[in-house]
Amino acid sequence: MKFRSISFLSSSFLLSLLAPAVLEAVDYQEEIRPILNKKCYKCHSGPRAKGKLRMDSENSFADRIGGDDPVIVPGNPAESLLAIKAGLPRSDGEAMPPPPARERGAEPMTSTELNLVKQWISEGASFEKGAAPTPAVADEPAMEEKVHQWTNVEGKTLEAEFAGTEGTNVLLKLADGSTIPYDYHKLSPESQELAKKLHAATQ
Template identity: 30%
Template sequence: MSARTFVKTNPFAFPDRSGFRLGLLLVGLLLNTSFVTGQERSPLNEDGKMIDFERDIRPIFMARCYACHNEDDAKADFRIDDPDTVLGYIEPEDAEASTMFYDYMLSEDPDMMMPPPSKGGPLTPAELAMVRVWINEGADWPEGVTLSLQPEASDTEVIAESIPADAGPRSLFDRVWSFQGFLHPATVHFPVALFLVGGFFVVLSWKWPALGTQIPLACLLIGALTAVASTAMGWSFAVEEGYGSWTKVDFDNEVFWHRWSGVIVTVLSVVFALIALRSIRHQDSSGKVWKGGLLVLALLVGLVGHQGGELSYGADFYPKAFRILFGTEGEVADASAELPVEGEADDVAADDADSTES
């Protein structure tokens, strides 16, 4: 086949040398343009890091952590919107040594996993990878970058968007069990009030014996039933809110002591209720036992209820109320503002010493 014949039959062949050179020039221009574009685009940000906190990490913290660990509702006293708190659980440049990542985000224990399974946990592999790289690159949290909900968004919407699509539907029993748990904040007031009122009438019976049987007995029996119900609801509610199941043992956790002290009160109330029924039936001397037990229950349920209030509203809830009553709230705030934070006292003393030497 001649060269002329090849050119006619091959659409990619150039008819002469000038056309061939023109083709080479166009290919060179295209390659040069692609090379320049590749140089301008980079996987690293201006600080030379792959992960940008505001672009990559902030959305994860907002969607997966913020609803349960914010300023108004900081479960386990952990706030994801406070850089100092978060960085206190992180070892920059070492994700495996970082408590927040290794002990919680990577945990296979449903009581330790964050976010918990009931909140859509664990994080997806992509989210875990970004958090890991962010920590290994130094866990940089730029100053001025904050976590907060948009005005039109709600905690429920944020959590709903964060739950993986393949989480799967719950069984009917699981749904009913979780539903009744949300009644705990309302139901728990019944045994608290009933045991306190029953104990009060036991004390009144020391002066007026006629008040020492029917009312305290009714309060004890109804209080025991509602204590059983509210305790069961409390266990469900704790799991649903991410506090862990009954198998979670943490002696430093206030929720652990609250749930087990509630169980103790419930068991004692059932025991004293049975003693009271036996006493009424047989008219024996065990009446003093259940009445004394009711006084003990009134004391214990008051302590457990107070602890539950602190978990819900903070330890400063009642002290703040009294400061408002006596008009001393501003004075306490000013005094606390003047006190150095723990660990800063030595720094202040050192600075004073340096200035003195100067």
């Protein structure tokens, strides 16, 4: 009887460990707004907000979530400029905050903050407290492929997997398994955009 009791408790304990965790929706007011306040409001608040992107006003910010000129694509952080630019290497001129702001002491989002923002976007980027998560929008087929075609500024192409970034280099994994660094600035604009999206998706 004693052995059976221990066995039952052990089984219950294992089942509790294996049961999927229930994640609560990210709360904009409690979790996301403080991040934006600390890392984005310096440039993106008030009537003279840079890039006409005002984040301190929910009404103004909402105009750039979805629609024709979005900085956030609800359900898809890999296509959202906010997540993409916040996740770029500091050496990238398009990273947020930009180099001039960093020189004045502005700090980029930490990996924890960026992941939280991405989760909020994946859940639909809602301002409402406790909003139910929405299904993520499926990535385009090109983003799902492991092997991509890369083009440099001279028009030459190369097929390789994206293996990350290192400084100003994009790491490309060739068919033979070797990995080579390639200068980001020598890639074509299309390949630069692809590198940004793939980099953001891995953060």
